Amino acid sequence: MALAPARTKYRKSQKGSTAGNAKRGNVLSFGEFGLQSLTRGPMTGQQIEAARVTISRHLKRKGKLWIRVYPHKPVTKKPAETRMGSGKGPVEYYVAIIKPGAILFELAGVPLTIAKEAFRLADAKLPFHCRFITRESAAA
Amino acid sequence: MQNKLTLNVTPRAQTGRSASRRTRKAGQIPAILYGKHTAPETLAIDSAEFVRLRKSVAGRALLIELARPDKSDRALSFLQEIQRDPITDRYLHVDLHEVKADEKFEILVPVQTVGESFGVKNQSGVLEMAAHTLRIRCLPKDLPTVIPVDVTELKVGETIKVAELKPIPGVEFRDVKGQPVVACVEPVGEIVQEVAAAPVEGAAPAVGADGKPVAPAVGADGKPVAAPAADGKAAAPAAGAKPAAAPAAGAKPAAAPAKK
Numbered sequence: 001m002a003l004a005p006a007r008t009k010y011r012k013s014q015k016g017s018t019a020g021n022a023k024r025g026n027v028l029s030f031g032e033f034g035l036q037s038l039t040r041g042p043m044t045g046q047q048i049e050a051a052r053v054t055i056s057r058h059l060k061r062k063g064k065l066w067i068r069v070y071p072h073k074p075v076t077k078k079p080a081e082t083r084m085g086s087g088k089g090p091v092e093y094y095v096a097i098i099k100p101g102a103i104l105f106e107l108a109g110v111p112l113t114i115a116k117e118a119f120r121l122a123d124a125k126l127p128f129h130c131r132f133i134t135r136e137s138a139a140a
Numbered sequence: 141m142q143n144k145l146t147l148n149v150t151p152r153a154q155t156g157r158s159a160s161r162r163t164r165k166a167g168q169i170p171a172i173l174y175g176k177h178t179a180p181e182t183l184a185i186d187s188a189e190f191v192r193l194r195k196s197v198a199g200r201a202l203l204i205e206l207a208r209p210d211k212s213d214r215a216l217s218f219l220q221e222i223q224r225d226p227i228t229d230r231y232l233h234v235d236l237h238e239v240k241a242d243e244k245f246e247i248l249v250p251v252q253t254v255g256e257s258f259g260v261k262n263q264s265g266v267l268e269m270a271a272h273t274l275r276i277r278c279l280p281k282d283l284p285t286v287i288p289v290d291v292t293e294l295k296v297g298e299t300i301k302v303a304e305l306k307p308i309p310g311v312e313f314r315d316v317k318g319q320p321v322v323a324c325v326e327p328v329g330e331i332v333q334e335v336a337a338a339p340v341e342g343a344a345p346a347v348g349a350d351g352k353p354v355a356p357a358v359g360a361d362g363k364p365v366a367a368p369a370a371d372g373k374a375a376a377p378a379a380g381a382k383p384a385a386a387p388a389a390g391a392k393p394a395a396a397p398a399k400k
Contacts (some may be wrong), residue, residue, distance in 0.1 A: 019228065021227060022226065026226035032269075038227060060265075061264070062266065063266055064266050064268055064327070089311070101227045107264070108267075108268060108269055109260075109327070135199075135272070136199065
């Protein structure tokens with residue numbers, strides 16, 4: 001099941017802008033390793049879930065994973081074969097707006113090689129260029 | 141007493157965004173030195189030299205002696221804050237906090253675990269760092285580079301708190317005594333949902349409104365959100381209805397008939 005808010009204040013939202021870099025959530029806060037996005041775009045709840053499952057399966061019940069992004073933004077879509085007009089379509093899915101620098105996942109309690117491979121596999125599920133970062137690389 | 145590092149700094153006359161950008165373009169990092177007893181002083185640090193210094197510091201808490209061309213005495217300081225570009229990792233600005241050799245000061249010191257936890261070794265637990273740094277108060281001569289935390293006896297479900305840390309001579313912990321530092325927790329493994337999600341014979345498979353199969357209902361923590369019912373009468377999330385049907389009360393149903 002894709003991630004989606006349990007309840008929202010407003011059902012639909014405007015498209016908004018994805019300009020600029022991530023000003024918050026751009027440093028490692030919890031774990032030893034992280035996956036940082038280098039490009040921008042919407043990340044759907046399904047993509048977050050797909051990446052999470054990939055990481056969890058590679059870790060084999062070891063380590064601890066933090067998901068640093070959440071799909072708060074609703075995206076609407078008009079039904080197929082519908083004439084234009086008649087208002088905005090229904091909400092189809094939810095996305096998280098990712099900007100360059102945003103930390104998507106954090107990991108702790110596993111060796112570097114396993115964390116690197118888990119994030120490499122998760123990166124393949126995502127529509128961004130990402131990079132692997134460590135707490136040590138951030139300190140040096 | 142730890143060894144001190146030396147850093148050459150030059151005074152910087154101009155301040156502000158434009159001047160700082162010019163400074164960075166010239167291969168230097170804008171910096172500031174401040175302290176309890178001195179007026180703030182704007183400085184510039186050679187970028188390459190600062191990178192070398194950071195590598196030698198290697199995440200430890202160390203004091204740095206600042207060599208200034210216009211002053212004969214060397215200011216004793218520590219790295220209060222470092223601003224970096226999150227994408228390029230370029231250093232943007234450095235805050236240096238001046239301290240006196242005979243005066244206590246507060247500083248954040250990294251925590252370093254010692255040994256392998258019993259819970260990790262024998263109970264398949266995961267060592268979780270609740271605090272990567274701790275705030276301490278001490279004299280410059282007593283400053284530890286790291287705070288060692290012995291975790292060899294730590295079992296799954298146990299936590300080492302600030303009050304339980306081994307005292308270091310001349311060092312006073314400033315964090316709340318009950319604050320956890322290191323914990324050994326059970327691993328949060330993925331609960332495989334393939335069996336639950338497999339369609340039951342004779343029942344309609346779990347498909348979304350768009351006709352595509354729906355992924356198993358798993359929460360962010362790997363636990364099932366809601367068990368999918370075989371008759372398809374389950375709540376909207378598990379049955380695979382569009383997200384619009386789940387959230388706001390009073391929302392229009394997602395699968396409203398389209399006007400043609």
